[in-house]
Amino acid sequence: MAELDTSGKGGGHKGGKIRSKKASTRIDLTAMVDLAFLLITFFIMTTTLSKPKAMDMAMPDKSKKDVQLPVPETRTMTVWLGANDKIEWFVGAPGKSQPTVDNFGKNGIRQTLVEQSKKIQATHAGPDNDMIVLIKPSDHSTYKDFVNMIDELNITGITRFAVVDITPAEVAQLKKDGNY
């Protein structure tokens, strides 16, 4: 396929001067392009472009027991994560109000979080009147539920939350409601 400049041929220079042929400066790049695309294909196949994404997670320091401040129970919302992606939540002290069963998603827990947060901010005097969410994942909840729950808090902009171990009494309540 190499192109040669043939313009010098057959010019019919009878007895004229011998001219040196002008070599073409064009190089056939087909093979090079082939090679380049082959390499591109190889790299697309063997590598991954999407870098893993992550979510920040900070747990409370267990070694410092004395720095915990007392928090009014009326400002806390407790969320239990049960089996089959079910949630139960209540506001205030445990045992006083019946927990509500909820689902994940836009109309589920997200709406609840926004509503309850507003309610608590309205009924408590500032400046420290944010809602505090206690997440209590049960042994039958999945890791996905846990990540979803924290993600919902991120979406709704609730920064005060803690992950707490679930108690046997709470597990019993979940069992009674058929969510364990």
Added chain:
Amino acid sequence: MARIKVPRKSTALDMTAMCDVAFLLLTFFIMTAKLRTDDPLHIDTPFATQALVVPDENLATIEVGKDKVFFGIEGTDIRRALLEEMGKQYKISFTPEEEARFAVIPTFGVHMDQLKQFIAMNDDQRKDFKQPGIPVDSTANNELSTWIYQARLVTKNLKNQELRIAIKGDSKDMYPKYKQVVDVLQRQGENKFVLETQLKGK
């Protein structure tokens, strides 16, 4: 009658531009892509809206899936030093050749007494080998805790930087296994870490 001559056109195309584009793309891919590593656990991470970029270096990844825990750390020099330290802890001596082989294993999930055998395997054998996962019992046999602790020390000594920890959990996995891993971290005073996720819209 004079015949109309159809001028013959050359079939050769000018490939210069195409070649330029091809090499440009090639350069782009080489620069940005990261070699796909074999994931022995086939973890399907959950979706989340918050998307931080996972750091590339000084990172240890704890993979949790199918009730097993795997451990991986970035950097061949760190891996090499880590194996030496772990050998000292568990009274197993590793040869320099074994250290070199270990340095190219991105993640693993074997008990300490299986490690020598695991390192000796070739890639195909390793793929077929069913790795039991690293023990995370709360009792004395908590090898994950030792791995993390030694990894932190090694990173501090070699790079003078804190080791960052990422947990890569499978979305279908149950919560208690994750809790076990977090407990291990918290007992070492490691309260901040990242959870690997996939990005989703709100």
